Amino acid sequence: MATNPGFDFQRAEEAYRDANGPAEQLLALQKMLKTAPKHKSSEKLNASIKERIAKLKANIERQSKSSGKGYSPTIKKEGAAQICLVGKTNSGKSRLLNALTGTNAEVAEYEFTTKKPEIGIMDYKGIKIQIVELPAIVKDFEGSVMGPTYSGILKQSDLMVLLFDTVKDKNFLDKELSEVKTKRTIYNDQEAEKFKGVVWKMLDVMKIYTKQPGRVKDQPPMAFKKGSTLRDVAKKVHKDFLKSFKYAKVYGKSAKFKGQMVGLDHILQDDDVVELHLK
Template identity: 35%
Template sequence: MPANLPPQYFEVEKQYREAKEPREKLAYLGQLLSIIPKHKGTEKLQAELKTKISKLKTTIEKQKKSKGSGGTWYQVEKQGAGQVVLVGLPNCGKSSLLNVLSNAHSEVGSYPYTTQLPKVGMMDFENMKIQIVDTPALYEEAPAWLYGLYRNGDLLLIMLDIGKDLMRDFEGIRKALNSKNVFVTKHEFGDVKKMFIVLNKADAESDESARRVFTRRYQDEFSIISVSTIDSQGIDTLQKEIFDKLDIIRLYTKKKGNPIVKDDPVVLPKGTTLIDAAEHIHKDFKKNLKYARLWNEKGYAGQRVEKNHILCDEDVVEFHV
């Protein structure tokens, strides 16, 4: 059976061949595997890719052990309800934003390239903790691991300095991301990263009409939020947008006879069904689930729900196993 590979496969394969860093190669291999149509004709190719992936992982492990070889690769392990990665050119205010959103103290400087390594903080949002990752500035020869951070993030905040040429900076960032296979709009070459645009330094003097032109040009495609890390305008809206864009829901479980307590949610992807939630909470729940009762603001007051019922944010479930 012919493989019938889509054109983007060859595009990504080319980038894979050109990539030098094992971890970058690994990212491309993962992408190739997700692009391949899954049928009999591609089974051999899928197996080959999986072998390559496993060999590369071994190489990376070895590199980690033998200090110094292969360059340094920085990555940030995910924590909390989602990982938000700040993306931007030098001096746009990434570190300042991390500091405003979280308890982190990332160095802020009036000169470019202040931040050299990723820095992490946890943002409290309602009863959740969301991870925010401050990154070094994006520039032409940025290291491959910086794109690794972007690729790994659940949500990218593309930050622009309101006093700069917004369109030029945004398109420059988009081009740089595309060149490393990180796409923020629907594209034939792979998955689309969730993102929104943050216009920072709203407190400072700026060209109002240029800002309006930018907003008009992009607002149908992307959410655009103006903020200031100095006077905190827009920060509440930004936090809410982070939660919305992460596409997550909070689920509370209660035990029979106990009152509803909404303090420690289980965070799940939007669209999760009752049975998937049961499995997430405990493997045995899925197997043994007899029925479940649901409470929420939308009219459920303890009614039984089907296993394929799609859960909503702030649902309260009582599992009966």
């Protein structure tokens, strides 16, 4: 590639001056660093650019952590959990998102079709779970313009699912996302129902059903954090139930026998059915 270092640097510097917001500033500074002269006499210049990059990145990171204001909003959680789909471009994220949630995210053969996070809600046995497709993970993800924003979204989500076609791509994702400690799982299939089963097991949530005496269980179930007690359920069903609670009968994994009578401290398990009895 024929380049004129002096000219390219000048252009980058202009772009930095004209930048609209920190993301563009960062992009311009990175271009400046690439094109800056590298001889001894420009050491100071290079150091100053590096310093500005570091400061800007720290600023962006800080902003992306502060609640939804300014440059990088996080995605408001909806439903019992938030799951992010991540992968390289064309790994089938949008296709899977649509199959899971009925969203209409654009699916196309060309690369980088998805340019901003796409959101949908999937239903798992009556529990609503939010699915977020992040735009493709690129090389040097953390240093990329949108890296801090997307990594901020990943860090506050409950689970990230890595989609890939080859082991090489999986290793690439692991490397680029090594800073993100969010719980992760892999999925290299496009089958929606199977996906639901795989991710449900990874979530920190359980389904609890209520029932009226003498009736079958109510639909849909409600979602609670694993380890929740009958108190959490009574509170959620109705704010007055805690005051008027007498006892409950429990059916399911946490019950020693069908219809065991339990108190508010009883710890529930996935798919339990509770029958509340009030004073």
